[in-house]
Amino acid sequence: MTQRQTARIAIVTVSDRASRGEYEDRGGPAAEAWLREVVTSPVEIARHIIPDGREGVAATLRRLAEGEGTDLILVTGGTGPAPRDETPEALAGVIEKELPGFGEEMRRASLAEGVPTAILSRQTAGIRGACLMILLPGKPAAIATCLDAVFAAVPYCLDLIGAGRIETNPARITAFRPKG
Ligand SMILES: Nc1ncnc2c1ncn2[C@@H]1O[C@H](COP(=O)(O)OP(=O)(O)OP(=O)(O)O)[C@@H](O)[C@H]1O
Numbered sequence: 114m115t116q117r118q119t120a121r122i123a124i125v126t127v128s129d130r131a132s133r134g135e136y137e138d139r140g141g142p143a144a145e146a147w148l149r150e151v152v153t154s155p156v157e158i159a160r161h162i163i164p165d166g167r168e169g170v171a172a173t174l175r176r177l178a179e180g181e182g183t184d185l186i187l188v189t190g191g192t193g194p195a196p197r198d199e200t201p202e203a204l205a206g207v208i209e210k211e212l213p214g215f216g217e218e219m220r221r222a223s224l225a226e227g228v229p230t231a232i233l234s235r236q237t238a239g240i241r242g243a244c245l246m247i248l249l250p251g252k253p254a255a256i257a258t259c260l261d262a263v264f265a266a267v268p269y270c271l272d273l274i275g276a277g278r279i280e281t282n283p284a285r286i287t288a289f290r291p292k293g
């Protein structure tokens with residue numbers, strides 16, 4: 114399978130208030146800065162800010178995966194238990210396969226850092242076609258913790274689903290790719 118050599122990555126901030134401009138989105142920029150530090154292969158990164166809500170989030174994820182051929186979508190926000198937190202429900206309506214290990218590992222890393230409220234986050238990941246979608250909590254400080262915890266598995270996952278190729282800086286993240 115020939116992989117696209119420039120991976121398309123979308124970062125989606127899900128927040129009612131950030132989408133209304135009531136506060137400045139710091140999660141999207143934090144995720145982009147993390148990617149630019151860690152990913153060494155060519156990437157196109159697009160950022161989006163949308164309100165909470167199942168239908169709108171699902172429509173955005175579908176459009177990015179299908180319409181725009183995005184290889185990797187990082188979503189930040191709306192994973193908690195509050196009534197408007199419906200990002201996991203939106204994801205569930207869009208993906209074909211869930212990868213629960215991503216959420217388990219992100220929660221484990223956050224709890225190990227001494228963030229007891231990490232147990233409230235319903236983080237997970239899933240695949241639609243050749244697109245991997247990963248849900249992160251909304252707190253900007255959580256972005257690096259959670260990406261550090263799971264990103265080693267991302268390049269090989271993209272290989273397996275026929276998405277674009279990603280290489281990482283081994284000084285930051287050593288990508289897990291079985292030899293052979
Ligand atoms: N994208 C973001 N940029 C900056 N700060 C954020 C962002 N998301 C969350 N926060 C901060 O974390 C706090 C709690 O996060 P939480 O996910 O509960 O946001 P929220 O208050 O539900 O956002 P909203 O109501 O706008 O959807 C927020 O009040 C805000 O201070």
Ligand SMILES: Nc1nc2c(c(=O)[nH]1)N[C@H]1C(S)=C(S)[C@@H](COP(=O)(O)O)O[C@H]1N2
Nearest residue numbers: 190191192193223230231234250251252255
């Ligand atoms: N690493 C880390 N994980 C975290 C947090 C955090 O500050 N750091 N906040 C928690 C809180 S307070 C909530 S309510 C859930 C869900 O947040 P979300 O609704 O913004 O996605 O993520 C949790 N996970």
